[in-house]
Amino acid sequence: MKTIKDQDCTIYAGEGSLSQLQGEVARYLAAEPDATCVVLCEQAAAKKIFPVLLRACPSLRRCKRYFLPATEAQKHIETLLPLWKQWADDKLDRKTLVINLGGGVLCDMGGFAASLFKRGLPFINIPTTLLAMADASAGGKTAVDLGEIKNILGSFNRPRAVFVDPVFLKTLPAREMLSGMAEILKMQCICRTDFSVQRAEKIFTDPEYLNEALLFAIKNKALITQQDFKEENIRKTLNFGHTFGHAFEALALRKKHPISHGEAVAHGMVCELYLSCRKCGFTRARFESFARLINARYGSFTYTEKDIPALLNYMVNDKKNKGRKIYPVLLSDWGKCVFDKAVFPLVIEKTLHDNTKKNGRYNA
Ligand SMILES: NC(=O)c1ccc[n+]([C@@H]2O[C@H](COP(=O)([O-])OP(=O)(O)OC[C@H]3O[C@@H](n4cnc5c(N)ncnc54)[C@H](O)[C@@H]3O)[C@@H](O)[C@H]2O)c1
Structure with missing residues (x-):
């Protein structure tokens, strides 16, 4: 212990x-x-x-x-x-x-x-x-x-x-285990500059590694919240995947086909990394291997063009925003977060459109 x-x-x-x-x-x-x-x-x-x-x-x-x-x-x-x-x-x-x-x-x-x-x-x-x-x-x-x-x-x-x-x-049912694994994966993406998708796979396949990764998540969250309890600075990084993720979760709930918080965050991380490629120089190759991991473990979150206004509206209402600009957490590299970059709703909308074209499979 x-x-x-x-x-x-x-x-x-x-x-x-x-x-x-x-x-x-x-x-x-x-x-x-x-x-x-x-x-x-x-x-x-x-x-x-x-x-x-x-x-x-x-x-x-x-x-x-x-x-x-x-x-x-x-x-x-x-x-x-x-x-x-x-x-x-x-x-x-x-x-x-x-x-x-x-x-x-x-x-x-x-x-x-x-x-x-x-x-x-x-x-x-x-x-x-x-x-x-x-x-x-x-x-x-x-x-x-x-x-x-x-x-x-x-x-x-x-x-x-x-x-x-x-x-x-x-x-705990398997689907809820998967949900938790997404938040554990999130901590690795934002805290480990030596993150690798190959090692992260072990979260899903190796119980001993999962335990280690759980402890890593708890320790790092404590380190971050000690530095910035009120989320004015570095604590914002913990929201990686959540700007899109919360919108997906809310839409699924509205449609009466709820998805778990972790599943929503998993798909949210993919969208935020896609944006990171466009806005912060995150490499396309890294994005694609991460998207493959998420698609393999969590399938895809699909929605239609008609759902996009509702998704955007959820994101505009996100409590982390200032005015009408949206502040997703982006990554310039593994372990390197950019959290104060405003993204206009139009750019978010484009990401959502690109996603529907690929049926939620960015790497397809
Ligand atoms: N405060 C924070 O910092 C923070 C961070 C991340 C997520 N959250 C919140 O956490 C919530 C999601 O939590 P969750 O994923 O634990 O969902 P949850 O609390 O809904 O639990 C998921 C399911 O597991 C069942 N369950 C709970 N314990 C069980 C057990 N031991 N055995 C069998 N079944 C069990 C529950 O009945 C439920 O059906 C979201 O509302 C999210 O906003 C908060």
């Missing part, structure tokens, strides 16, 4: 890390003698993940528990209203420690719920999907969507601790 510090948040990562939770909770309750602790668990996966938590931390049996419907379609403030009402009825106070248990949606929503209730309760994240382990559970961004606009309501608020234990991955 490894311990990684992100300012005042401790991330326990690796097999057996969940066994540290009992001690963490006991230390908190000893320091705050009148405090209590509650568990907020994702509803859909509760039967799989809640017993794992109780086995590792039997003292939590005595805690109040809440089950939140936390799918992407329910990632709205309305879903939290009954929960906050229940917390108020149950007299949770500012010292109540909230333990969030679930995937990235639950971590985002639970962190947001805790941040706002009585102006802020302390919380711990226990991610149960690969994507939440690699990315969503740490770094202190909490969020819900507003209508179709992703993560537009939120706060910067670090958890006290994060427990990344692969024990939860035993029940």
Whole structure:
């Protein structure tokens, strides 16, 4: 097990890390003698993940528990209203420690719920999907969507601790594993100047390498968020693949054929590298070998010409923009991000058109 510090948040990562939770909770309750602790668990996966938590931390049996419907379609403030009402009825106070248990949606929503209730309760994240382990559970961004606009309501608020234990991955469906692998791949693209597509393939084929790459992602995210917590500078690089990716995710949700966050980011990275070739001198050969990897692992994300205005509209509304210009993260080379380059909507539109011509297969 490894311990990684992100300012005042401790991330326990690796097999057996969940066994540290009992001690963490006991230390908190000893320091705050009148405090209590509650568990907020994702509803859909509760039967799989809640017993794992109780086995590792039997003292939590005595805690109040809440089950939140936390799918992407329910990632709205309305879903939290009954929960906050229940917390108020149950007299949770500012010292109540909230333990969030679930995937990235639950971590985002639970962190947001805790941040706002009585102006802020302390919380711990226990991610149960690969994507939440690699990315969503740490770094202190909490969020819900507003209508179709992703993560537009939120706060910067670090958890006290994060427990990344692969024990939860035993029940995770293959498609969700693939989703998490996309965020792990993203960290390699933006942080490794020695990135190679050949080595990155091992994320999908070699469990030992996947573990290593997961740890790499956690460590590097912590390094980046320590330098720039409020996303004014280098933290923007973590959005690589997300300008297009969020638009693809929102469109798929609107069409009632949702794709996972990671799948959306995978296709988003391809589009942003395509733009990088045009705008930042990223080499065509590197782009093509990366696109082949994504097409082989994630297929293609297809949409028609008619969808382009909606996709553009999602991107124009992206919270990272200034005015009507769009700021995707581009790469001049592996590990070298360009994050403050404005791209006009017309150029984005052209990229989307080029993509439809190739049916989502840039390398075709
Ligand atoms: N805050 C951040 O910095 C940040 C970073 C990246 C992504 N995100 C957010 O994360 C969200 C995506 O998270 P996600 O990919 O974890 O999706 P998710 O939370 O929807 O979980 C995916 C699916 O896995 C199921 N599940 C969870 N744990 C399981 C387990 N152990 N066994 C079996 N099934 C399990 C869930 O029920 C769900 O159906 C998005 O909303 C995205 O915006 C946030």
